Amino acid sequence: MKPSASRSKSSARCPRCGNAFDCAMHAQPSECWCREMPPLPADRLDPRSRCLCPECLAAEIAQAAQAGHGADLS
Template sequence: MKSSSVRSERSARCPRCGNAFDCGMQTEPSSCWCRALPPLPAERLKPAGRCLCPECLAAEIAQATREASGDERA
Protein backbone atom coordinates (compact mmCIF):
# COMPACT_ATOMS: atom_id res chain seq x y z
CA MET A 1 0.00 0.00 0.00
CA LYS A 2 1.37 3.38 -0.94
CA SER A 3 1.17 6.30 1.45
CA SER A 4 -0.29 9.50 0.16
CA SER A 5 -0.53 13.09 1.21
CA VAL A 6 -4.11 13.13 -0.14
CA ARG A 7 -6.65 12.06 2.44
CA SER A 8 -9.87 10.16 1.75
CA GLU A 9 -12.64 9.41 4.24
CA ARG A 10 -10.80 6.18 5.16
CA SER A 11 -7.47 7.92 5.59
CA ALA A 12 -5.56 8.04 8.81
CA ARG A 13 -2.38 9.96 9.59
CA CYS A 14 0.65 8.07 10.88
CA PRO A 15 1.72 9.38 14.30
CA ARG A 16 5.35 8.52 13.53
CA CYS A 17 6.00 9.98 10.06
CA GLY A 18 2.87 12.05 9.43
CA ASN A 19 1.97 10.37 6.12
CA ALA A 20 -1.67 9.76 5.26
CA PHE A 21 -2.69 6.17 4.52
CA ASP A 22 -5.89 4.19 4.04
CA CYS A 23 -7.00 2.39 7.17
CA GLY A 24 -9.22 -0.60 6.48
CA MET A 25 -10.41 -0.66 10.09
CA GLN A 26 -12.52 2.38 9.19
CA THR A 27 -14.61 0.27 6.79
CA GLU A 28 -17.49 -2.12 7.40
CA PRO A 29 -16.75 -4.96 7.63
CA SER A 30 -13.29 -4.05 8.83
CA SER A 31 -10.64 -5.60 6.62
CA CYS A 32 -7.34 -3.80 6.94
CA TRP A 33 -4.06 -4.40 5.11
CA CYS A 34 -2.34 -4.69 8.50
CA ARG A 35 -4.01 -8.05 9.16
CA ALA A 36 -1.66 -9.60 6.57
CA LEU A 37 1.38 -8.58 8.66
CA PRO A 38 2.71 -10.32 11.76
CA PRO A 39 1.25 -8.85 14.95
CA LEU A 40 3.27 -6.58 17.19
CA PRO A 41 4.03 -7.97 20.65
CA ALA A 42 1.55 -6.65 23.21
CA GLU A 43 4.27 -4.77 25.12
CA ARG A 44 4.93 -2.63 22.03
CA LEU A 45 1.31 -1.50 21.74
CA LYS A 46 0.33 1.79 23.33
CA PRO A 47 -3.11 2.06 24.93
CA ALA A 48 -5.25 4.31 22.76
CA GLY A 49 -2.37 4.50 20.28
CA ARG A 50 -3.10 5.32 16.66
CA CYS A 51 -2.31 3.08 13.71
CA LEU A 52 1.03 3.33 11.92
CA CYS A 53 1.33 3.60 8.14
CA PRO A 54 2.48 0.48 6.24
CA GLU A 55 6.12 1.58 6.15
CA CYS A 56 6.34 2.51 9.84
CA LEU A 57 4.44 -0.60 10.95
CA ALA A 58 6.79 -2.81 8.92
CA ALA A 59 9.78 -1.06 10.52
CA GLU A 60 8.30 -1.53 14.01
CA ILE A 61 7.64 -5.23 13.35
CA ALA A 62 11.20 -5.67 12.03
CA GLN A 63 12.65 -3.97 15.13
CA ALA A 64 10.54 -6.14 17.45
CA THR A 65 11.68 -9.26 15.57
CA ARG A 66 15.36 -8.25 15.86
CA GLU A 67 14.99 -7.56 19.57
CA ALA A 68 13.21 -10.87 20.18
CA SER A 69 16.01 -12.74 18.42
CA GLY A 70 18.66 -10.91 20.46
CA ASP A 71 19.92 -8.93 17.47
CA GLU A 72 19.29 -5.34 18.54
CA ARG A 73 21.14 -3.64 15.68
CA ALA A 74 19.19 -0.79 14.11
Protein backbone atom coordinates (compact mmCIF):
# COMPACT_ATOMS: atom_id res chain seq x y z
CA MET A 1 0.00 0.00 0.00
CA LYS A 2 1.26 3.50 -0.81
CA PRO A 3 1.86 5.80 2.21
CA SER A 4 -0.50 8.39 0.74
CA ALA A 5 -3.32 5.84 0.58
CA SER A 6 -3.54 5.69 4.38
CA ARG A 7 -3.61 9.47 4.88
CA SER A 8 -6.86 11.32 5.42
CA LYS A 9 -8.13 13.92 2.95
CA SER A 10 -6.91 16.67 5.29
CA SER A 11 -3.38 15.25 5.42
CA ALA A 12 -0.57 17.06 3.69
CA ARG A 13 3.19 16.65 3.44
CA CYS A 14 5.45 19.54 4.40
CA PRO A 15 7.62 20.65 1.46
CA ARG A 16 10.41 21.68 3.85
CA CYS A 17 10.81 18.69 6.22
CA GLY A 18 8.63 16.02 4.58
CA ASN A 19 6.53 15.33 7.68
CA ALA A 20 2.82 14.54 7.25
CA PHE A 21 0.36 16.85 9.02
CA ASP A 22 -3.32 17.73 8.96
CA CYS A 23 -4.21 20.72 6.80
CA ALA A 24 -7.74 22.07 6.52
CA MET A 25 -7.03 24.95 4.14
CA HIS A 26 -8.58 23.18 1.15
CA ALA A 27 -11.55 21.71 3.00
CA GLN A 28 -12.47 24.38 5.56
CA PRO A 29 -9.94 27.26 5.48
CA SER A 30 -11.54 29.10 8.38
CA GLU A 31 -10.94 26.11 10.67
CA CYS A 32 -7.28 25.32 9.90
CA TRP A 33 -4.80 25.37 12.80
CA CYS A 34 -2.56 27.83 10.93
CA ARG A 35 -5.14 30.62 11.28
CA GLU A 36 -4.26 30.85 14.97
CA MET A 37 -0.59 31.58 14.22
CA PRO A 38 0.82 35.03 13.45
CA PRO A 39 0.76 35.82 9.73
CA LEU A 40 3.91 35.79 7.64
CA PRO A 41 4.93 39.02 5.89
CA ALA A 42 3.87 39.07 2.24
CA ASP A 43 7.48 38.96 1.04
CA ARG A 44 7.93 35.59 2.82
CA LEU A 45 4.96 33.98 1.03
CA ASP A 46 5.28 31.94 -2.15
CA PRO A 47 1.85 31.32 -3.72
CA ARG A 48 3.29 28.35 -5.65
CA SER A 49 4.44 26.63 -2.46
CA ARG A 50 2.42 24.16 -0.43
CA CYS A 51 1.54 24.60 3.25
CA LEU A 52 4.22 24.08 5.88
CA CYS A 53 3.76 21.80 8.91
CA PRO A 54 3.23 23.46 12.32
CA GLU A 55 6.91 23.18 13.27
CA CYS A 56 8.27 24.59 9.99
CA LEU A 57 5.66 27.36 9.92
CA ALA A 58 6.58 28.34 13.50
CA ALA A 59 10.27 28.41 12.51
CA GLU A 60 9.51 30.58 9.45
CA ILE A 61 7.46 32.98 11.60
CA ALA A 62 10.33 33.20 14.12
CA GLN A 63 12.85 33.90 11.33
CA ALA A 64 10.61 36.62 9.91
CA ALA A 65 10.27 38.20 13.36
CA GLN A 66 14.06 38.13 13.87
CA ALA A 67 14.64 39.67 10.45
CA GLY A 68 12.15 42.40 11.29
CA HIS A 69 13.90 43.22 14.58
CA GLY A 70 17.28 43.35 12.84
CA ALA A 71 15.96 45.90 10.36
CA ASP A 72 14.75 48.13 13.21
CA LEU A 73 18.24 48.32 14.76
CA SER A 74 19.96 50.00 11.81
